[in-house]
Amino acid sequence: MHIITANRLADGLVVFLTGDGRWSQIIAASELLEDDAAVEAALETALADVRANRVVDPYAVEVVVPAAAKDPVPRRLRERIRTSGPTTGHSLARSHKRAA
Amino acid sequence: MYRYDEFDRVFVAERVAQFSDQVARRLAGDLSEDQFKPLRLQNGVYLQLHAYMLRVAVPYGTLSARQMRKLAHIARTYDKGYGHFTTRQNIQFNWPRLDDVPAILEELAEVEMHAIQTSGNCIRNVTADHFAGVAADEAADPRPYAEILRQWSSLHPEFLFLPRKFKIAVTGDRQDRAAIQFHDIGYEVKRNDAGELGFAVYIGGGQGRTPMVAKKIRDFLPEEDLLAFSEAILRIYNQHGRRDNKYKARIKILVFETGADVLKDEIEAEFAKIRASALRLPVDEIRRIEAYFAPPAYAIRLPGEAALAAARQADPGFDRWVASNVADHRAAGHSIVTISLKPIGAPPGDATADQMDAVADIAERYSHDEIRVSHEQNLVLPHVATADLKAVYEALLASGLASANAGLITDIIACPGLDYCALATARSIPVAQSISERFAATARQADIGDIKIKISGCINACGHHHVGHIGILGVEKKGAELYQITLGGSGDETASIGDIVGRGFASEDIVDAVETIVDIYLERRQGADENFLAAYRRLGAAPFKEALYGAA
Numbered sequence: 149m150h151i152i153t154a155n156r157l158a159d160g161l162v163v164f165l166t167g168d169g170r171w172s173q174i175i176a177a178s179e180l181l182e183d184d185a186a187v188e189a190a191l192e193t194a195l196a197d198v199r200a201n202r203v204v205d206p207y208a209v210e211v212v213v214p215a216a217a218k219d220p221v222p223r224r225l226r227e228r229i230r231t232s233g234p235t236t237g238h239s240l241a242r243s244h245k246r247a248a
Numbered sequence: 249m250y251r252y253d254e255f256d257r258v259f260v261a262e263r264v265a266q267f268s269d270q271v272a273r274r275l276a277g278d279l280s281e282d283q284f285k286p287l288r289l290q291n292g293v294y295l296q297l298h299a300y301m302l303r304v305a306v307p308y309g310t311l312s313a314r315q316m317r318k319l320a321h322i323a324r325t326y327d328k329g330y331g332h333f334t335t336r337q338n339i340q341f342n343w344p345r346l347d348d349v350p351a352i353l354e355e356l357a358e359v360e361m362h363a364i365q366t367s368g369n370c371i372r373n374v375t376a377d378h379f380a381g382v383a384a385d386e387a388a389d390p391r392p393y394a395e396i397l398r399q400w401s402s403l404h405p406e407f408l409f410l411p412r413k414f415k416i417a418v419t420g421d422r423q424d425r426a427a428i429q430f431h432d433i434g435y436e437v438k439r440n441d442a443g444e445l446g447f448a449v450y451i452g453g454g455q456g457r458t459p460m461v462a463k464k465i466r467d468f469l470p471e472e473d474l475l476a477f478s479e480a481i482l483r484i485y486n487q488h489g490r491r492d493n494k495y496k497a498r499i500k501i502l503v504f505e506t507g508a509d510v511l512k513d514e515i516e517a518e519f520a521k522i523r524a525s526a527l528r529l530p531v532d533e534i535r536r537i538e539a540y541f542a543p544p545a546y547a548i549r550l551p552g553e554a555a556l557a558a559a560r561q562a563d564p565g566f567d568r569w570v571a572s573n574v575a576d577h578r579a580a581g582h583s584i585v586t587i588s589l590k591p592i593g594a595p596p597g598d599a600t601a602d603q604m605d606a607v608a609d610i611a612e613r614y615s616h617d618e619i620r621v622s623h624e625q626n627l628v629l630p631h632v633a634t635a636d637l638k639a640v641y642e643a644l645l646a647s648g649l650a651s652a653n654a655g656l657i658t659d660i661i662a663c664p665g666l667d668y669c670a671l672a673t674a675r676s677i678p679v680a681q682s683i684s685e686r687f688a689a690t691a692r693q694a695d696i697g698d699i700k701i702k703i704s705g706c707i708n709a710c711g712h713h714h715v716g717h718i719g720i721l722g723v724e725k726k727g728a729e730l731y732q733i734t735l736g737g738s739g740d741e742t743a744s745i746g747d748i749v750g751r752g753f754a755s756e757d758i759v760d761a762v763e764t765i766v767d768i769y770l771e772r773r774q775g776a777d778e779n780f781l782a783a784y785r786r787l788g789a790a791p792f793k794e795a796l797y798g799a800a
Contacts, residue, residue, distance in 0.1 A: 159345040160300035201277040226666060230297050234667035236678050237595040238330040
């Protein structure tokens, strides 16, 4: 199973493609893509948003949906860290003064 | 300190205006990402794992209090209240918004700072010994030459699109704290037998996936030839460096594939052609730049040795801090203070905005308004009167900046790793934190003595693991983080690349492995005077391998 992620152009933050073609910072809102055709179609939507200057660098991320919870969890550590933020350090307890 | 002249001011202002326009055009959709990406990189803006990252140049690692306060202000206003000092003596902000970058660059320009050439295939920020100008036994302050190189390399039209990035380091001391043999060009300022100033020239050093120790191609280059020779090296590299494969594009590969002797002849031939040109440095111009770096007018202070000894005896924490973080200064009655950015269990190299402000205040009051950033991710107060050491210590203590561990096992270099970096394959910071916590006990750190642990989260080696006495390289294997250990690397004048000791360790085992290595060292050393590197060079890898993996 896959989801589509990208970075938002103006602030660079990580976003996920939702079922209604918008971008959310919450992975739970992302559309779950069951097969290659669905991934390809979603990437087309994402690339249109690249051309529309909303997001940059979209790609598909492989996820699992654990039985216990509903939120998709990326398979690779890199994508899990990218989803939930640095696992340590000064950014953990701090919010951005200029958050949108 | 160097102050911008009219030329510097204009070119930085023009670049801020140009890039602000480019950002506006990108946000409006007039530039595509493909068009914009090389432009943002030329201005230090990366897109990292979670957000944009802005890398700000700190030329040869020297900052004034006013500049440090501006960095604090930027951290507070445009980021999450902290900054990360890097192994290239720069500072990185991890969370700026792209639409804020023009405002940030404008604020930086107010204090004569910028982010130009902190990325891209150009000549990067020139680095220098962080004790430059104050080290007890240097031939000359290397920073005037670094500044001359900065002026020459900034927006140099011929060298803005090199095969790959290009890093120059300068030291004025035989004892190399700037790792010059691991740079594309390393210059060691020295005097010849006639007492004239010049340089030993090294080329082709580097780390990354193909670590190489530089080759010396000149034992003595007269100082007036600095730019002509640099231009000759860059021109030959620009012509012959590989552009077909980015992993083989650095000058170290050209040196390796061509042979240092052949390349040296080509460089010398080019140098002979251009030597007597406008590139020849007028001596009065060198002296004019040098004047910016003249030592401050040190007040004549009582040596304060007796008071210092008494204060050390009365306060064991202060005593430990003096022992590890205070170095000899060339001026009588003065000391060099290292401010460790490695509190136990904290991410190496981070400073909060409040800490940056505190360092600025302390530097203004006690260090003639000067701060250095070291490639070991610490800060330095270069001009502290020995009689003020206790007051400086107390002020640092109040800001959580008095960790007494400079040069000790918890003074670890680590790249941002997979917690921030889009290229990383494993985390670095948590490994540094765990090692730091394991070895927190002060008596044990003092007993272990001088040792450098350096951690990279991928093969690009920003954490300098190849030159760690103990180097750790994080990779991804079967979906998990795996850490390879190298031993015996060194970035000093005895330059060496660490040996891979054997198979890697899982994240839950890496700290135990480091402890095993340290225990073998303590067991086998010939007394406390033999530091880890010396013991490893004498013993070789065998006893460490046996302890880690069992008898072969």
